[in-house]
Amino acid sequence: MKPAERALGKLTARTGERVLGIVSIVALAVTTVMSLVVVPPDRPPPVGQGDLYRIMYVHVPAAWLAYLCFFVVFVASIAYLKTQRSRWDRLAAASAEIGVVFTGLAIVLGSIWGKPAWGTWWTWDPRLTTTAILFLIYIGYLAVRRLSDNPRRRGRWAAVVGIVGFADVPIVHLSVTWWRGLHQGPTVKLPSVTLAPIMTLTLMISLTSFTILYAYLMTLRLRVGRLEERALAEALSPRLGQPAAALVAAEDDAAHEIPTVAEPLDALEEQGAPRG
Amino acid sequence: MGDVLATVNDLGYIVAAWVTTAVVLGSYVAILLARARRARLRAEAIAARRDRVPRTAPAGPVDRKP
Numbered sequence: 068m069k070p071a072e073r074a075l076g077k078l079t080a081r082t083g084e085r086v087l088g089i090v091s092i093v094a095l096a097v098t099t100v101m102s103l104v105v106v107p108p109d110r111p112p113p114v115g116q117g118d119l120y121r122i123m124y125v126h127v128p129a130a131w132l133a134y135l136c137f138f139v140v141f142v143a144s145i146a147y148l149k150t151q152r153s154r155w156d157r158l159a160a161a162s163a164e165i166g167v168v169f170t171g172l173a174i175v176l177g178s179i180w181g182k183p184a185w186g187t188w189w190t191w192d193p194r195l196t197t198t199a200i201l202f203l204i205y206i207g208y209l210a211v212r213r214l215s216d217n218p219r220r221r222g223r224w225a226a227v228v229g230i231v232g233f234a235d236v237p238i239v240h241l242s243v244t245w246w247r248g249l250h251q252g253p254t255v256k257l258p259s260v261t262l263a264p265i266m267t268l269t270l271m272i273s274l275t276s277f278t279i280l281y282a283y284l285m286t287l288r289l290r291v292g293r294l295e296e297r298a299l300a301e302a303l304s305p306r307l308g309q310p311a312a313a314l315v316a317a318e319d320d321a322a323h324e325i326p327t328v329a330e331p332l333d334a335l336e337e338q339g340a341p342r343g
Numbered sequence: 344m345g346d347v348l349a350t351v352n353d354l355g356y357i358v359a360a361w362v363t364t365a366v367v368l369g370s371y372v373a374i375l376l377a378r379a380r381r382a383r384l385r386a387e388a389i390a391a392r393r394d395r396v397p398r399t400a401p402a403g404p405v406d407r408k409p
Binding site: 099103117118119121122126168171172175176180182280287291294295297298300302304 | 353354356357359360361363364367368371372375376378379382383385386389390393
């Protein structure tokens with residue numbers, strides 16, 4: 068890659084990240100105004116939920132983002148096992164971490180909603196239980212990533228967990244249909260929608276805002292991954308006898324395939340050399 | 344303003360949900376930015392130390408004649 072192309076890629080990556088960050092803040096501000104001010108309350112209790120239903124505009128997008136994150140992990144894990152390219156592994160790792168944040172957020176927001184609606188912070192409802200299992204599966208995924216220092220072995224193990232763990236996502240989604248529980252059924256079940264048009268519009272705006280935020284978090288988390296890999300390459304470069312630049316590409320060059328440091332690490336392991 | 348707030352039922356839970364969302368997402372973004380900065384500084388520090396060593400180390404055997 069020419070220096071000019073690399074510089075342009077660097078500029079685009081950082082500029083794109085900043086633009087996404089600004090757009091996320093604006094979109095979330097619009098969501099907040101729509102959710103708390105513009106949209107009318109539900110019918111008063113006990114028929115409806117009054118204003119309490121407004122929590123839906125953060126709870127549902129958080130849950131949707133968790134599904135999306137783990138779907139990305141699933142696809143990237145398959146791609147990694149098929150191609151062995153480290154970019155897929157980094158993508159899966161980034162998405163899993165963000166997915167755990169959103170799953171945890173969805174559980175906490177559901178709990179805040181559940182206390183006034185059901186009279187309890189937590190109940191072993193099928194939806195809640197399967198979501199808690201989903202949370203634990205991906206905590207396990209992140210733990211597996213810390214088991215090995217070898218990027219190739221780590222990527223392989225994590226990819227298997229990422230693929231198998233995704234089986235819980237459709238179970239979580241369909242749990243409200245399969246089993247009876249306290250949790251309400253799907254709010255938007257195409258082609259029929261049980262919400263008023265303004266509520267549906269606000270929910271769609273909220274879902275879009277959170278998805279833009281996800282894109283921003285992904286660019287940021289991928290940059291962290293590249294920088295951490297570069298730090299590792301700098302530390303290893305004297306021992307491996309190769310310049311760090313040969314081990315890892317420019318830190319912000321998102322479009323560039325970063326060579327994996329797995330091969331030199333494998334060679335070090337075979338020589339019985341300790342890593343440090 | 345007070346009358347408006349009084350008509351909103353379960354206001355505390357709604358505020359708690361929004362504050363929780365803002366704190367969680369804001370903290371995560373701050374953690375990511377801090378991690379990025381730390382990794383960049385570490386990489387730069389290692390590179391600077393490595394580049395400095397050859398210049399300060401003696402080029403060959405030290406002449407220890409009296």
